Amino acid sequence: xxxxxxxxxxxxxxxxASVFPQAPAYxxxxxxxxxxxxxxxxxxxxxxxxxxxxxEIRMVFKDAQNDNLRxxxxxxxxxxxxxxxIIVSPKxxxxxTKPISDAYRxxxxxxxxxxxxxxxxxTCFIGADNKKIGKxxxxxxxxxxxxxxxxxxxxxxxxxxxxQDRNSGFREGIKxxxxxxxxxxxxxxxxxxxxxxxxxxxxxxxxxDLVYAHNDPGAHGAYLAAKAAGREHTIKxxxxxxxxxxxxxxxxxGILSASFEYPTGGREAIETALQILNGKKVSREITLPSxxxxxxxxxxxxxxxxx
Amino acid sequence: xxxxxxxxxxxxxxxxxxxxxxGVLFNAEGTFFRWDTHRDMLRQVSVYxxxxxxxxxxxxxxxxxxxxxxxxxxSAVLFSxxxxxxxxxxxxxxxxxxxxxxxxxMISGGVIGRFKIQPFIATxxxxxxxxxxxxxxxxxxxxSSAVQTADGSYSYVSVPEIFDSxxxxxxxxxxxxxxxxxxxxxxxxxxxxxxxVAGRELYAIGGNEEAAKYSGVSIPKNILLAYSISGLFCxxxxxxxxxxxxxxDPEAGASYELSxxxxxxxxxxxxxxxxxxxxxxxxxxxxxxxxxKILSINAVGEETRLMLTGIIILAAVVFQKxxx
Numbered sequence: 001x002x003x004x005x006x007x008x009x010x011x012x013x014x015x016x017a018s019v020f021p022q023a024p025a026y027x028x029x030x031x032x033x034x035x036x037x038x039x040x041x042x043x044x045x046x047x048x049x050x051x052x053x054x055x056e057i058r059m060v061f062k063d064a065q066n067d068n069l070r071x072x073x074x075x076x077x078x079x080x081x082x083x084x085x086i087i088v089s090p091k092x093x094x095x096x097t098k099p100i101s102d103a104y105r106x107x108x109x110x111x112x113x114x115x116x117x118x119x120x121x122x123t124c125f126i127g128a129d130n131k132k133i134g135k136x137x138x139x140x141x142x143x144x145x146x147x148x149x150x151x152x153x154x155x156x157x158x159x160x161x162x163x164q165d166r167n168s169g170f171r172e173g174i175k176x177x178x179x180x181x182x183x184x185x186x187x188x189x190x191x192x193x194x195x196x197x198x199x200x201x202x203x204x205x206x207x208x209d210l211v212y213a214h215n216d217p218g219a220h221g222a223y224l225a226a227k228a229a230g231r232e233h234t235i236k237x238x239x240x241x242x243x244x245x246x247x248x249x250x251x252x253x254g255i256l257s258a259s260f261e262y263p264t265g266g267r268e269a270i271e272t273a274l275q276i277l278n279g280k281k282v283s284r285e286i287t288l289p290s291x292x293x294x295x296x297x298x299x300x301x302x303x304x305x306x307x
Numbered sequence: 308x309x310x311x312x313x314x315x316x317x318x319x320x321x322x323x324x325x326x327x328x329x330g331v332l333f334n335a336e337g338t339f340f341r342w343d344t345h346r347d348m349l350r351q352v353s354v355y356x357x358x359x360x361x362x363x364x365x366x367x368x369x370x371x372x373x374x375x376x377x378x379x380x381x382s383a384v385l386f387s388x389x390x391x392x393x394x395x396x397x398x399x400x401x402x403x404x405x406x407x408x409x410x411x412x413m414i415s416g417g418v419i420g421r422f423k424i425q426p427f428i429a430t431x432x433x434x435x436x437x438x439x440x441x442x443x444x445x446x447x448x449x450x451s452s453a454v455q456t457a458d459g460s461y462s463y464v465s466v467p468e469i470f471d472s473x474x475x476x477x478x479x480x481x482x483x484x485x486x487x488x489x490x491x492x493x494x495x496x497x498x499x500x501x502x503x504v505a506g507r508e509l510y511a512i513g514g515n516e517e518a519a520k521y522s523g524v525s526i527p528k529n530i531l532l533a534y535s536i537s538g539l540f541c542x543x544x545x546x547x548x549x550x551x552x553x554x555x556d557p558e559a560g561a562s563y564e565l566s567x568x569x570x571x572x573x574x575x576x577x578x579x580x581x582x583x584x585x586x587x588x589x590x591x592x593x594x595x596x597x598x599x600k601i602l603s604i605n606a607v608g609e610e611t612r613l614m615l616t617g618i619i620i621l622a623a624v625v626f627q628k629x630x631x
Contacts, residue, residue: 036558041447158609186609191552192559199347200603204338224553228476228483229343244461245453252463 024058026085026277028270029078033091033115034066037189038217039264042243043089043113046266054274068092072099079103085277087269089113097121109276113265115161124272126265128288130165133240136305137166137260138173140292141210141238144257148178149209152201154222156189156214163189166214166240182208187218194221202229210236216247216259223255242293242302251293261291261302315575315583319590322573322623326597335604342481344604350476350483352596354379354544354551354560357489358567360496361540363588364533366571367500369513369580370426372537374415374433375544375567379560381441382408382545387450387555390467397469405542411437412538413531420530430534434564441557451554466553473550485547492540497585499536509533513580570595573623594623 028051035041044061051059060083064071068091076099078086086108090096093116101121104110109123116125141151153170156163163186171181182205185197194213201208202225211226213219219239226232236257241247247259265288275282291302330339338344358375365372382404389400411433418429446455453461476483500506508529511519520526549555574591576583598619602612 035442035447038448183606185603185606188609191556192548195551196347196351196599197603199351200335200338200344200600200606203341203343203347204335204604221552224474224551230480245448245451245455249451249453249461249463 025056027058027060027081027083028273029074029081029083029086030059030061031064031071031074031078031086031088032061033064033071033089035063036066038243038246039241039262040089043264043266046264047087047270048266050267050270054270057270057274064091066091068095071096075099075103079106079108083108085109085111085273087111087113087273090115090117093117109273111269111272111276113269123276124282124284124286126268126272126286126288128263128265128290130162130262131169131172133260133262133290133305134166134169135173136169136290136292137212137238137240137258138170138175140173140258140260141170141212142174142177142179144236145177145179145209148180150180150182150205150207152198152208152211152222153181153184154187154194154197154211154213154218155184156187156218158186163214170212187213187221189215189218191217191221194218195225198222198225199229202226202231208235210238210257213237213239215239216241216243216250216256219256219259220246220250223250242291248293248298248302251295251298254295257294259293260305261293263288263290315587316590318626319573319575319587319594322626323590323594323597326594326601326619330597330601333601333605335606338604339601344600346476346482346486348596348600349486349489350551351600352592353483353485353489354548355563355566355570355595356592357492357540357544357547358560358563359570359588359592360489360492360585361537361544362564362567362571363576363583363585364496364500364509364540365426365537366568366576366578367513367580367583368509368530368533369516370419370530370533371430371568371578372415372534373427373430373564374411374437375537375541376560376563377434377437377441378408378411378538378541379545379548379563380557381411381437382542383549383552383559384441384445384450384545384555384557386546386549388444390469391450391452391464391555392454397467400469401546404546405539408538408540408542408545409535410538412535412541415538416531416534417527419534420527438557438561445555445557447557449554449556470550470553473547474553485551488543488547492543493585493589496536496540500584505529505532510581513582515581566595569620573620 032040032044051057062074071091086103097118100110100117104121112122112125114127155167183201187193187197211222216239219237223237226235238258239247239256240260240262242259242261250256251259272282290305292305293302297303361375362372386400386404389395389403415430415433418424419426452464452466454464455461473484508524511524548559570591571588573594574587576587
């Protein structure tokens with residue numbers, strides 16, 4: 001190695017060291033199962049925003065691109081690089097249980113976000129309850145329709161737990177009223193599919209009172225279909241997720257009657273992480289409260305759902 | 308040759324008729340007999356149809372373009388970015404988007420023609436790369452009328468008129484503008500493939516590349532042209548997609564390449580190249596479009612839909628194969 005190369009390396013180290021005057025005390029690894037969904041992009045953004053308020057934390061983000069094996073490799077990498085804490089939003093419970101358990105048994109605190117793992121080898125689980133949200137949506141809708149009406153349900157992926165829970169919770173919520181599900185279809189969380197299915201519902205049924213979609217893009221797709229048919233004023237639209245740039249915006253624009261928030265838990269994850277790192281005890285299970293956004297309450301930041 | 312071609316059309320038409328008979332039998336309380344249903348089907352297949360036109364041009368050369376879905380997504384994002392967030396006029400936004408589509412196609416075509424890289428690999432690389440660019444420029448979020456400000460909150464702008472002009476229906480509400488776009492693209496592709504020298508040369512390359520080379524056809528130049536046109540059509544599809552959704556979704560078009568290829572193959576165009584054309588692709592588009600519509604109006608469950616679609620694609624292709 002010649003002296004020039006050596007001096008360049010030394011200079012680089014000095015410059016890098018001076019840019020970061022104080023090394024952060026804690027490194028937190030965040031493993032996201034995929035960044036293809038806006039909701040998960042929002043989760044990372046919430047974590048980043050919360051972490052920026054604490055200079056003692058350095059965040060490392062990894063995106064598993066919907067691949068269990070890649071995500072478990074990411075957890076191993078975090079362990080080997082010696083992070084102080086791991087936040088993980090697992091793709092699936094069974095394949096992710098072992099890598100998470102291994103990390104936890106090596107003494108690294110693990111916060112599991114949104115989707116569960118099997119067993120008890122983690123420090124804390126943070127998540128919202130889709131079934132509860134679906135049920136709240138059902139009750140809210142039954143009330144909005146005055147106890148009776150014809151509903152189109154545009155389901156998320158019915159092979160996924162959120163899709164199943166938002167479906168079964170909703171059906172529980174409208175039970176006892178005279179609301180009737182006229183037409184239901186699986187739109188796989190995708191707006192173009194929702195529009196396509198809604199077009200079929202519109203050409204088949206002359207009276208539709210409300211569309212309940214398992215996510216806000218689905219409700220928006222249904223709205224676009226109804227608008228093209230000139231029927232958007234006779235139909236109400238309700239969605240789930242309540243992201244600021246989607247559901248909340250649609251409510252503000254009067255497109256959706258309501259959007260039910262499915263909180264990302266990003267802020268809560270960082271708060272909990274700090275407590276753990278500072279040696280405080282945290283509860284093993286944190287269920288995130290949800291909100292409903294309507295035209296009346298949107299400017300006040302939504303309204304909390306009753307427990 | 309002529310009888311063989313007539314045979315291909317005959318078989319594709321017969322497949323379409325069979326699908327239509329299913330529609331007549333399962334008409335969902337008469338829904339299948341209403342014009343709305345057909346008009347909506349034609350809207351719904353439009354972006355797929357445009358991608359199928361792009362794929363046809365590439366497939367007759369014996370190649371394949373896996374990047375059409377990603378290029379659609381990238382174009383949808385860029386068009387929305389230019390026109391909604393940057394406030395460019397419709398002409399500039401459309402022109403810039405089309406130009407970038409052509410450039411992406413030229414990169415694929417250049418690599419395939421010049422360096423003899425297999426189309427499958429070259430366009431796979433473009434598929435992954437273009438999706439990455441779409442996610443990068445959009446920050447992973449949909450480009451819509453919600454604009455994120457520096458502090459993370461959102462302000463709302465209005466979506467330019469051009470979105471509505473493309474996303475709407477005209478002629479007394481009887482046809483979607485995107486359907487007319489698809490028809491225009493299919494017509495242009497048909498003229499190009501069947502009426503121009505360059506088009507005939509693409510068939511020659513697909514039929515027998517060596518023979519084409521020795522009879523004086525420039526392979527790299529023609530391959531470059533085929534993939535550039537494919538890129539251009541993808542950009543048109545991306546604009547049509549964004550206009551209908553009122554936003555640019557970086558995930559738009561994922562797996563659309565498979566539907567586009569299925570439409571081409573079901574029509575009867577050979578994946579080996581040299582045989583087929585736009586007239587067959589049109590039938591393929593209608594077969595898939597009607598199939599999806601019939602399953603949708605009958606509210607058939609997702610599991611059944613996937614299985615039925617698989618069976619029908621296989622049946623149609625086996626049926627086509629008999630013509631050889």
